[in-house]
Amino acid sequence: MKKILYTIIACAVLWACNMEEIPEAQISVEPVFGSETGLEMYTNSFYEVLPTRTTLYTNSYYIAVNSVIKYLTENGFSSQESSGWNWRTLRNINYFIANCDNESVPVATRNNYLGIARFFRAYFYFDMMKRFGDLPWVGHPLDVNDPLLYSARDPRALIADSIKADLNFAIAHISNERDATCSTITKTVAAALKSRVCLWEGTYRKYHSEEGLQSTANQWLQEAADAAQIVMDEGYSLYTGGGVENSYRALFVAKTPLSSEVLYAVTFDSDLGVVHSGNRQWTSVTFGSCPSLVRPFVHTYLKLDGTPFTNDAGYASKSFVEECENRDYRLSQTIRTPGFTRVSGGAVVPTAPDYAYAITGYQTSKFTLDDTQYDNVDVCDNNVILFRYAEVLLNYAEAKAELGTLTDGDWAKTVGALRARAGITGGLTTKPKTVDPYLQGEFFPGITNPEILEIRRERGIELSFEGFEWSDVCRWGIGEQLTKDWEGIYIPEFEVPYDMNDDGKLDVCFTKQLNPSDKVPGVYYLYVGEKLSNGANNNSQIADDGHTLVFMKDQKRTWHNKLYFYPIPANDLVMNPNLGQNPGWN
Template identity: 50%
Template sequence: MRYFQLLIVLLVLLMVSCEMEELPKSEVSKDPVFNTEAGLELYSNSFYNVLPSAQDIYLGDDMSDYIASNSIDQFLTSSYGPNQASGWSWSELRNINFFIANCNDEAVDLAVREHYLGLARFFRAFFYFEKVKRFGDVPWIGRVPSIDDTDLLYAERDSRTLVMDSVLADIDYACEHITTDSDASGSTVTKWVAYALKSRICLFEGTFRKYHDELGLQATSEFWLQEAVASAKEIMDNSSYSLNTSGDADMSYRNLFISNKPITEEVMLAVVMSQELGILHAANWKYTSPTYGVKSSLTRTFVNTYLNLDGTPFTSEDGYETMPFAEEVKERDLRLKQTIRLGDYKRIHGGQEIPAPPTFGYVLTGYQPIKWVLDDTYYDLRDYNDNSVAIFRFAEVLLNYAEAKAELGALTNEDWAATIGALRARAGITGGLDQLPDQVDSYFQTNYYPDINDPVILEIRRERGVELVMEGFRFADLIRWKRGELMKINWRGFYVPALDIPMDLNEDGIDDVIFVNQVPNPLPDVSYEFVQVSETINGEPNPQRLTNGTSGELTWLDNIPRVWTDRNYYYPIPEEDVLMNPNLNQNPGWE
């Protein structure tokens, strides 16, 4: 939907200009847009520009703890500051506020106007939610400023409570007044999408206030968590959405991410692609190019959190630390094989299936993503992907419900079975589906959340990480849980038993990779690729090493420190905006 916006806005302007031909040139009429339902619909389509693009979603977790990439994000270095900052843009808000101010023509039925006002307020809530996540306190602008409206043009930042209360009022209005309750295309905001956004907003705000005690807002966190529960429950009880379980269990999860048309049993809103219209994205190009992408790679610390199929932690097995890749991925949560290359994964080249183990030209840790990648190599060459990209899906609603209720200490066995149990059952897991967990996984707790002792909350966080991996949620989750320091976690890859011994990663009888201190020159005619893990390459530190020198886990960029302090929980306001507005104070630590 978002890719049609320029065309739609041009149509609106054309319609206005055609119907204004006989008006005096000094007058401007809003009637052609605001006095018909068709005009309101055309205008409201421009709001979709507020939503994330396909790339925003499928590359969103490149800024996270569990994705290694070919460089450190500048935000995590000492060189980042207000002069490098961005995101303080308000043009989309003006567009929405203009609509809200003028959607009052009684020539249009009241219920119709309220529906479109609900859409406008949905997008204003989305807009402000993103601003608060990024900057914290921001000015609340609820009207269109005139050219001499200095109160708004030079507005101070309003309190978090004022802004988020206003966001809640907007999304409540949207939930109540949007009349569309289904959309076969999966590309239109419905009332259920509004409830999903409300559950997302309220979970974020409730947990942020709970764990960020420096705000002094912990007493209000329960209210937001209760609102998250109620909005998610509304969808669970009264909508037609469910988890996609059709077809092979080895593909029911991945199909959500490689399907051309959104699987609307579960996908509530998506960025939809079209080969015919040339509306495409570049996920394959990003994930299968040695130069165009950033070689996004899952880390071993995170991959270790995928459960065994019997529901037990993988890290409870003896010898898991030194288990080679081909062994460690067996009998695991089926989402693992639907997220990274392993085992029998194959690609299609020239109409023929070919084995496709991890390829170190494209991956740094050995855990190579396939979640958004179409199997045919045709799509690798440019921005040819036509698979839709989900923005909201029912699985997130279940996770929001479970987490909010667990944070309130109210999650029951029945709740667990309907949410976490259902998600794990789809992934082939057989154990622990009906009962709340009562044992803490020490590996998961130690590596991720040492301050959390509740096994229920820990397991919900595990599930959220696994289910929503590479969908752009992770950084915001770490922020709200006040676990930003995980952004400094070492990037580790799979275990290499020894140098100079080829490894068969998919057990097809053909060696795939060998790790060496010196790549031979010339290269021998062999099936496998060479990866150099010596201390230096051409006199410079080698970013790719083994933890024990001649064996161990792969490391990546241990030689470059990453920085995280409390100031990183918010981005700085761009320096140019602070200079333009003397009433705008910089975020703490970024002055």
């Protein structure tokens, strides 16, 4: 619904942006900047830059995808293929900021809309900074003769300071503290973004000694905690209306944002034809990249008593059905586990993972509407959440843990509350005192602080597939994790059909035969031999242990620290050689 409004408004804004190219005797900026209605219409155009579906990052330490990642292939990516150096959005924002000075509009009103504009400028620059590092700071609309068009880049530290200044202004001047419709930028949304930015910057400085900024990391971490506290003081709460088995997923399949927890979401309306293709993204083999969790990450989900699943003897050889039992309820609300159902033709149908899609055996269900009628057409109207309270709680907890100031009370109201929502009963009120050796050894070998380890566990689980994966890899400096094999489910026996959702019907057989005979009707046969009939390597193979499914076992991914930032696109360097290339790229 918002999209239709913004599209209409965009026409007016394009006219406004080109005003100065029209002789002043014919037109002026007065119609837009001389009234609150004009300011509101203009700032509404900024919302067009926000994503309209969950952003999937293939560069993740816990997600496998059905594609070769060129970015992680040795010599597979260059500045010729880089993209994203686009500044059109910034000019639109800067034009508004430069012209929002009409004294016929009250100062508080102007500052409110300036706060919204500066929020969007911060949002734009934060994305650009995470992608490219150093950037030119442009604080005014450029004309064709502006020397900044051919200037060098400013240091990333200056960009970070400028982003923070914009967000401080937004927090101080946006008049609405929260919005029940979750569809406008408010003071608390600005504070949530500030907590995200400051946490990123503080941890990046801490874990990247090459930046030479480690001594300033704590200042940013404290500001992350302070910004999160602004949101926490506003009265938000975790949504629990669906009980431990449904509340988490209910957030993502709801049409109307659940405003107790959601700060901002993109909303849709099928009656108006404003829809998205979410179900196709998560169910169609041909539409998307089939993002699936890897088994080592699935093992990080705790048991319901709050103890690690990996403490159990024989955990590594448990079948899919066995490893789904007695686990954090977010597992069954993130992937298809035994008991998962869908609606087909009005009937509730037990549904196993689709092994044509589930490349590791773990098929995502977190964002998928239950009715199968939504799978093959673009008709989904569930909201797409961009800011929610759970992330803010995790930002607060991580910042405090990194500072060494996390208390039991902090733990209880952040990680403890999130785990309680997921049905976990143990370890909710006191912060952890011992390191989980599996979590440390498998994902974070350089971390010895049990608080930080557990918060990273929680962040991965709570925010899975929500677009934070690559950002976390970069700020924590764990790029080497991206080179690991994509391990899937454990297969006890081959050539034996299995009931994977425990409904009494056989679903899949893992076979090493190219053309197995005597197939059982209704069973999907997944070939896991090494070679296809044409001699090419098979994507689905078995690990050296003889039982673990591995996807794209022969794809060799490599890591170099230059990959933390993308190269400046070659064409942009040709137009402005003063930009300089990022270290390690040519």
